[in-house]
Every structure is written in structure tokens, then in C-alpha cells.
Amino acid sequence: MARRYRYPFNGKRFIGNKNSMEVHDLDNETKNCQIDEIKDEHVVTFIPDTLEEAHKQGFDNGAYCIGNSRR
Template identity: 45%
Template sequence: MVNYLGDNNKQQVHNLENQKENCQMDEIKIVHKRYFIPDTFEQANAEGYASCIHCIENLQ
């Protein structure tokens, strides 16, 4: 199962296991979805993605 989803349009990463209503993950277009290998917050952050303030609170 995938834990992290990146939004290429906003350069933001979301935690799928902690989804909040304000995240608006459902509005990310397919062409803007990014998955990470390995599937970790650290990898997303290393690729320049900022954390979503709603679903990733204190991981930075």
C-alpha cells in the first residue's frame, strides 16, 4: 500500500494514512500525482516536496 502521494502542481506531499478533509487530495489531477520510491516522507522531502500542513503535522 502507498503511504505518500505527491502533488507535482503544488510540490506538496500528503500522508494517505492520515488524510484530512482540508487536504483536498481528491482534487489532485492524475497528471500531477507523484509516488515515491522508497515510499517515505524523507524521500519526498529529498525530492523537494513540502509537507501538507493538514495531514503531515510534525514530520519535518
């Protein structure tokens, strides 16, 4: 489990799930993240590829790879 280089992941570290509005850190991915269950159309990436940018866009931390959910 690690970064994915295919579209729509494009090798990014932080991946948002538009459906759950959670962000995942693929460099710290766990099987509980269930990244492969996220539909491609729900995957979003960030520019810049940072947790701060994900927070700015309203995403909450994934409980397993990041923790400290803000909800």
C-alpha cells in the same frame, strides 16, 4: 479517506502533488488535503514510499496531514 489503490496512487502512503509541491500522508488524510481534487497527472509516488524520500525530491509537508511545513 484512506489509501487509494487505483492508478496513479497504487496504494502508496505518501502522495506528492507536483502542482503545489506538497506531499500528503494518506494514512493520516484529512478532508482539507483535497486529494481527490489533485489531477492524476500531478500525482507522484515515491520509491521508497517515505516522507524522507519526498523531502529529498523537494516536496514540502502537507499542512493538514503532516504539518510542520518547512516553507
